[in-house]
Amino acid sequence: AQTVTQSQPEMSVQEAETVTLSCTYDTSENNYYLFWYKQPPSRQMILVIRQEAYKQQNATENRFSVNFQKAAKSFSLKISDSQLGDTAMYFCAFRADLGGQNFVFGPGTRLSVLP
Amino acid sequence: NAGVTQTPKFQVLKTGQSMTLQCAQDMNHEYMSWYRQDPGMGLRLIHYSVGAGITDQGEVPNGYNVSRSTTEDFPLRLLSAAPSQTSVYFCASRLSGQRLTDTQYFGPGTRLTVL
Numbered sequence: 001a002q003t004v005t006q007s008q009p010e011m012s013v014q015e016a017e018t019v020t021l022s023c024t025y026d027t028s029e030n031n032y033y034l035f036w037y038k039q040p041p042s043r044q045m046i047l048v049i050r051q052e053a054y055k056q057q058n059a060t061e062n063r064f065s066v067n068f069q070k071a072a073k074s075f076s077l078k079i080s081d082s083q084l085g086d087t088a089m090y091f092c093a094f095r096a097d098l099g100g101q102n103f104v105f106g107p108g109t110r111l112s113v114l115p
Numbered sequence: 116n117a118g119v120t121q122t123p124k125f126q127v128l129k130t131g132q133s134m135t136l137q138c139a140q141d142m143n144h145e146y147m148s149w150y151r152q153d154p155g156m157g158l159r160l161i162h163y164s165v166g167a168g169i170t171d172q173g174e175v176p177n178g179y180n181v182s183r184s185t186t187e188d189f190p191l192r193l194l195s196a197a198p199s200q201t202s203v204y205f206c207a208s209r210l211s212g213q214r215l216t217d218t219q220y221f222g223p224g225t226r227l228t229v230l
């Protein structure tokens with residue numbers, strides 16, 4: 001069974017600074033996707049970024065980038081130039097090619113951006 | 116284009132009552148799913164469907180029923196509500212259950228409290 005771990009229940013960062021959220025996962029699959037979702041106080045789940053396991057190049061989306069280490073099964077999210085609107089819960093998620101292709105989510109990290 | 120819609124947004128039930136959480140999507144997606152979100156546990160899959168007439172259990176199916184009579188709708192039924200079912204419920208959909216590249220869209224969530 002796949003599992004996703006986020007070891008930081010809460011984090012805070014000063015506005016305009018950089019913060020890194022950690023995620024590790026466990027799987028025996030070779031073909032899979034990894035995701036970071038953002039959940040602001042509105043409760044809406046918003047896709048931030050995704051990474052395909054077979055791609056060695058780390059994904060980037062504007063101020064968001066990942067550090068994907070496949071051998072270590074690590075998938076961290078870096079937020080640069082943090083903004084107040086980045087305050088949210090962040091969930092790391094995994095989806096494999098097999099097993100119904102269902103998502104497995106980590107427990108989340110609550111990020112607070114301080115003015 | 117409404118995306119994924121859920122009703123109601125909030126609901127309070129007494130133990131033993133039954134109710135149906137509604138979910139609809141207008142994107143002609145084959146795959147739909149229900150998650151529950153509890154503090155410190157991320158999102159856990161309850162049931163999912165890969166197409167009209169086809170449903171399957173996820174990680175935490177006990178106490179919940181689903182049906183998929185149309186492509187658009189995927190209601191979640193609580194037959195006899197229990198306090199352990201107090202949670203936030205999310206419906207999600209994506210184009211296919213088979214392609215890793217398909218983006219998953221989430222509804223706005225339903226906050227359910229069982230007294």
